[in-house]
Amino acid sequence: MSKWLATLIKExxxxxxxxxxxxxxxxxxxxxxxxxxxxxxxVLRRSGxxxxxxxxxxxxxxxxxxxxxxxxxxxxxxxxxSWVDGRAATEEEAAAWIEGGRFQFYLxxxxxxxxxxxxxxxxxxxxxxxxxxxxxxxSPAGPEVALRFDPTLRHVYRTAVEGVVxxxxxxxxxxxxLRYLGDALDRKVQQRxxxxxxxxxxxxxxxxxxxxxxxxxxxPVADVVVHGVGMAGEKERLPTAVQQNVPAWALFGMxxxxxxxxxxxIRERREGIWAxxxxxxxxxxxxxxxxxxxxxxVCLVQFGCIVLVGKWLLPLLGTDSFTLxxxxxxxxxxxxxxxxxxxxxxxxxxxxxxxxxxAAILGPVCVVIAxxxxxxxxxVFAMPGIMQRISQGSPLGWAHxxxxxxxxxxxxxxxxxxxxxxxxxxxxxxxxxxxVVLRRIHx
Amino acid sequence: xxxxxGQCPSPVLRVLALGKRYRGASQSALTALNLTVAAGEIFGxxxxxxxxxxxxxxxxxxxxxxxxxxxxxxxxxxxxxxxxVRRLIGVVPQDLALFDTLTAEENLNYFGRLYGLKxxxxxxxxxxxxxxxxxxxxxxxxxxxxxxxxxxxxxLAAGILHRPKLLFLDEPTVGIxxxxxxxxxENLLWLRDQGITMIxxxxxxxxxxxxxxxxxxxxxxxxxxxxxxxxxxxQHPDCRDLGELFLKLTGRQLRD
Numbered sequence: 001m002s003k004w005l006a007t008l009i010k011e012x013x014x015x016x017x018x019x020x021x022x023x024x025x026x027x028x029x030x031x032x033x034x035x036x037x038x039x040x041x042x043v044l045r046r047s048g049x050x051x052x053x054x055x056x057x058x059x060x061x062x063x064x065x066x067x068x069x070x071x072x073x074x075x076x077x078x079x080x081x082s083w084v085d086g087r088a089a090t091e092e093e094a095a096a097w098i099e100g101g102r103f104q105f106y107l108x109x110x111x112x113x114x115x116x117x118x119x120x121x122x123x124x125x126x127x128x129x130x131x132x133x134x135x136x137x138x139s140p141a142g143p144e145v146a147l148r149f150d151p152t153l154r155h156v157y158r159t160a161v162e163g164v165v166x167x168x169x170x171x172x173x174x175x176x177x178l179r180y181l182g183d184a185l186d187r188k189v190q191q192r193x194x195x196x197x198x199x200x201x202x203x204x205x206x207x208x209x210x211x212x213x214x215x216x217x218x219x220p221v222a223d224v225v226v227h228g229v230g231m232a233g234e235k236e237r238l239p240t241a242v243q244q245n246v247p248a249w250a251l252f253g254m255x256x257x258x259x260x261x262x263x264x265x266i267r268e269r270r271e272g273i274w275a276x277x278x279x280x281x282x283x284x285x286x287x288x289x290x291x292x293x294x295x296x297x298v299c300l301v302q303f304g305c306i307v308l309v310g311k312w313l314l315p316l317l318g319t320d321s322f323t324l325x326x327x328x329x330x331x332x333x334x335x336x337x338x339x340x341x342x343x344x345x346x347x348x349x350x351x352x353x354x355x356x357x358x359a360a361i362l363g364p365v366c367v368v369i370a371x372x373x374x375x376x377x378x379x380v381f382a383m384p385g386i387m388q389r390i391s392q393g394s395p396l397g398w399a400h401x402x403x404x405x406x407x408x409x410x411x412x413x414x415x416x417x418x419x420x421x422x423x424x425x426x427x428x429x430x431x432x433x434x435x436v437v438l439r440r441i442h443x
Numbered sequence: 444x445x446x447x448x449g450q451c452p453s454p455v456l457r458v459l460a461l462g463k464r465y466r467g468a469s470q471s472a473l474t475a476l477n478l479t480v481a482a483g484e485i486f487g488x489x490x491x492x493x494x495x496x497x498x499x500x501x502x503x504x505x506x507x508x509x510x511x512x513x514x515x516x517x518x519x520x521x522x523x524x525x526x527x528v529r530r531l532i533g534v535v536p537q538d539l540a541l542f543d544t545l546t547a548e549e550n551l552n553y554f555g556r557l558y559g560l561k562x563x564x565x566x567x568x569x570x571x572x573x574x575x576x577x578x579x580x581x582x583x584x585x586x587x588x589x590x591x592x593x594x595x596x597x598x599l600a601a602g603i604l605h606r607p608k609l610l611f612l613d614e615p616t617v618g619i620x621x622x623x624x625x626x627x628x629e630n631l632l633w634l635r636d637q638g639i640t641m642i643x644x645x646x647x648x649x650x651x652x653x654x655x656x657x658x659x660x661x662x663x664x665x666x667x668x669x670x671x672x673x674x675x676x677x678q679h680p681d682c683r684d685l686g687e688l689f690l691k692l693t694g695r696q697l698r699d
Contacts, residue, residue, distance in 0.1 A: 006556035010542070010549075017544040272538025276601070279504045281529040282557045 003282050007290025008297075014264065015298060021260040025302055029253025030309050033245055037314055040241040052157050053079040054105040055094040062114025064172055068145075069109070071168035078164045080107065095148070104153050105161055108146040116143040117176055125180045129188050145169060185209040246310035246322045247403035248376045251396055253306065254299045254338055255370070258346035258363035261295050265350025266359055269441075284438055288431075292343050299339035327406045330413045334406065337423035338399040344430030345395075351434045351441075370394045375401070398422045451517035451531065451608040455640040456480040456503065462511030463495075463502055463664075472498040473664045476512065480609075480642065480657075485635055487655030487672070488644040491693050495664040496644045497537070497613060503642065504534050504611045517608055530558065533607035537614045539594045540601075543587035547578055547597050550586055551604055558605040572600035575630055592623025599627060603634060610634070610641045616650065628653060648686040662693050 015021055056072060058065045072080035082088060084097075094106035120142050147165060149158050186209040193208075268274040277287055310322025324331060346363070353359040371377065373390055374397025380388055391397050402419035405411035461476035472495050480486045490496045501507040503514055505521050505528060514521040521528045541550050551569040560568050573579040576596040581589070586597060595615060602610060612631070616624040624647075631641065631654060643655060651658060652672065659669040668675065675688065682688040 002559075002561060003557055006553055010545070010553045013549065014542060014544055272536045272540035273542065275501075275506055275538070276534060276536055276540040276554075277557070279506050279529055279532070279534045280554070280557045281526050281559065 003286050004290045004293070007287055008294045011264070011291055011294030012297075015260060015294070018260060021263075024256055024259060025253065025298065026305055028256065029249050029302065029306055032252065033249040033306055033309055034314065034317065036249060037241045037245040037310075037319055038317060040245065052104050052153075052161060053081065054107060054161065055084060055089045055097060055103050056080050056082040057089050057091050057094050057106055057108045058082060059091070059111045060109045060113040064114035064117045064176065065109040067172045067175065068168055071171055072107070072165065075164050075168075078161050098148065098150050101150070103150075104157065105147060105149045107165060108148070110143055110145070113143050113145070117173060118180075121173065121176045121180050125177065125184045128181075129184050182209060240320050242310055242314055242320045242322050243407050244404075246306060246314075247407060248400055250303050250306035250335075251338055251399050251403070252367070252371050252376055253302050254335075255342040255345070255367045255396060256364065257295055257299055257302075257339075257342050258349055258367060259360060261291070261343060261346030262350035262353060262359040262363055263356055264291075265347065266353060266356050270355075284435070288347065288434070288438075292340075292347065292431075295343045295346065296336070296339045299342060300335060303335045303339070323407070325407060325410065327412055330406050330416060331403070333413070333420060334399060334402045334416060334423075337420045337427075338395075340427040341395045341399070341423045341430075344427040344434075347434045348430040348437075351437045367396075370396045373397060374399075395423060395426050451482065451640075453482040454479045455482050455484075455517060455609050456486075456642065457515040458503060458512070459515075460512040461499070461502060461509050461514065463498055463507065464510045471510070471664055473502065473509075476661075476664075476666055478659060478666070478669070480640060482608075482640055483635060483638065484656050485631065485641045485643055485654045487651045487658035488642055488661065489646075489651065489658055489689060490644075490661035494661045494693075496661055498664075499661065500534075500611050500613050500642065500644060504532060505529060506534075530605070531608045533602040533605065533610045535599050535602035535610065535612040535615045537617060539598050541586045541594065541597060544585055546583050546585055547573065547589075547600075548582040550597065551601060554601050555604050560605060568604050568606075572604045575603065575633070576600045577626060590623075592619040592626070595619050595623060595627060596630075599630060603639070606637075607639060610639050612641060612643045614645055615643075616645065616647065624650070648684065648689065652685050660689065660692055667692050 056069050058069060069080070069082045072078075073082065081103075084093075089097075089106070091106070091108055094103070094108075097103045098106060145165070147162065149161070189208045265274075268277075278284075307322060307324070312321075315321045345366070349359050349363050353362060371394075373387070374380075374394035375391065376396055380391050380397065383391065398419040402416040405415045405419075409415070456478065457480075458476055458478035461473055461478075462471055463473040464471040476499060478486075488496055488499065498507070502509050503516075503521070505514075505525050508522060516528045517531050519528050519531075542553075545553070548569060551572055552565065555565045555568050569582075570579070573582055576599055578593065578596055578600065581593065586594060589597065595617075599612075599615060602612070616627055619627075628650060631643075635641065641654075643651075645651060655672055657669070657671050658675065660667045670678070672685070676682070676685065679688050679691065682691055
């Protein structure tokens with residue numbers, strides 16, 4: 001115990017005097033988490049979380065365009081503004097705003113939209129009433145409601161905006177159709193009665209077919225209700241930039257422990273310190289465990305510091321605060337298993353690499369690749385299929401997935417045991433390789 | 444248990460038919476080495492570059508396992524009772540195997556803990572080692588700030604901290620000035636008088652003549668000659684000094 005503790009204290013002392021190492025371990029991930037969160041905070045607000053904003057240019061001014069604009073302005077996910085800076089926008093102004101980045105799209109309701117929609121609906125309804133061909137292709141082309149997007153706007157956002165506009169336009173057209181249909185049906189029924197009675201039945205002053213309301217569209221029989229995929233079913237936390245980035249970049253920083261850990265081992269081997277230790281009455285196991293314990297402790301401190309950055313510093317910069325939720329114990333388990341995996345890799349690198357230069361290049365490159373594959377920078381679902389399969393082998397991916405299950409999907413230990421097992425297995429494997437190689441060195 | 448406790452039967456070191464071949468090597472680094480060192484001796488181990496000195500020291504100090512033969516230290520088989528033997532031996536390696544960013548005291552405290560020393564015993568041992576090597580007033584300075592001579596002295600201090608019965612010194616004075624070398628040799632003579640037996644390797648013949656009662660010359664992994672220093676000189680009256688004798692026995696060809 002005493003020898004293990006002496007080794008742990010020695011490692012902490014050495015690390016505390018390595019300013020470059022401390023900067024790499026603590027300052028780098030803190031800076032990364034702040035920078036990446038601030039950069040992505042707006043992006044996530046415009047994608048799964050909050051609004052994409054656009055301008056409505058009404059060149060028509062009729063009832064259809066007014067109803068369409070009203071339907072769009074009531075939308076939650078996509079924000080439409082007909083009035084900008086206190087007045088109605090023109091198409092030229094809207095185009096300039098897109099270019100300047102003030103808005104992400106604009107919608108143009110052309111002159112004559114109302115007249116064209118009403119004429120088209122009347123034509124269709126009259127054809128229904130006369131049993132004529134009502135195939136969509138048989139009508140002349142309707143007016144074009146144009147959508148123009150900022151070229152950099154991602155496809156997923158464009159799809160969302162198109163869907164909202166199409167739904168609103170379909171609602172307005174359906175309202176117009178129902179109105180004409182109700183009137184046309186009433187006329188048709190009265191006409192048929194007159195025909196059947198040979199003209200002897202008086203024309204009814206009252207409508208025989210009631211006016212068709214818009215309720216049929218806006219009060220549907222079957223409803224679509226959106227549920228979250230949260231494991232607890234009750235609570236769902238929004239995947240904000242803070243909730244995503246704090247654990248992601250904390251993991252990234254923790255895995256950079258490979259640099260000082262492998263560097264320390266290589267230095268000890270090259271400067272004869274390891275050989276000195278090997279002729280002392282202390283086992284390799286104690287020395288390695290002491291070293292690992294020290295560096296795992298550093299990783300956990302790193303994690304704690306980044307959590308504090310997320311809870312206190314980021315809100316001061318205008319973002320949400322990082323929330324740990326109800327699974328603090330499970331979160332600590334993930335942090336511990338991640339620290340073990342990172343340190344196992346660092347130990348293996350320190351034993352296998354022959355020079356500091358080899359370790360200094362190989363370590364960070366491996367960590368960056370594993371981070372990219374693991375979804376730290378780009379979500380896994382956005383990768384090509386083959387990369388998604390490869391990403392399943394990334395320790396950072398396992399840890400990140402575990403954090404997302406806990407912090408965003410509100411899962412518990414049951415949902416993350418698989419990732420924890422993989423991290424521990426990785427640690428065991430790298431530790432085994434290290435011990436085998438160390439034994440062969442001094443045979 | 445620190446190495447300083449208890450008696451160590453003589454011979455302190457017995458080596459029988461020691462052999463070592465590295466993995467993948469075409470030739471053995473050591474072949475049939477036989478050696479006996481009595482208590483209180485400073486035994487010189489000489490040889491040209493690549494002769495096998497460091498390999499012999501590494502095997503005898505239990506850093507490497509032999510491919511053949513047997514090493515006994517204080518009556519114990521070195522490879523059957525490794526942990527016990529390692530408490531009895533100390534090593535002063537050729538490399539300055541110290542943590543540069545730790546102080547002299549911190550380095551010795553750490554090594555002392557690994558030797559099983561703690562509390563007051565550890566404090567006494569550290570103080571003693573620093574006093575012997577003349578570094579007591581620099582105990583709180585980082586080793587990285589020491590001169591070459593001071594680093595060699597603290598390297599020695601780390602090897603004698605636990606008062607070993609047998610001390611292996613692999614070229615302990617390489618790269619330092621005459622004053623520092625003189626100081627170290629004085630320390631070694633004093634330690635011999637305290638009962639520490641030593642195996643000493645060096646390329647400096649004047650050190651051998653001053654310190655070593657017996658020497659062995661090794662070449663190509665085989666001991667060429669093993670004798671008391673003075674006796675050896677008498678056997679070769681044509682050689683003016685030990686350096687000439689060494690060249691006579693090992694040849695003048697460069698060992699690249």
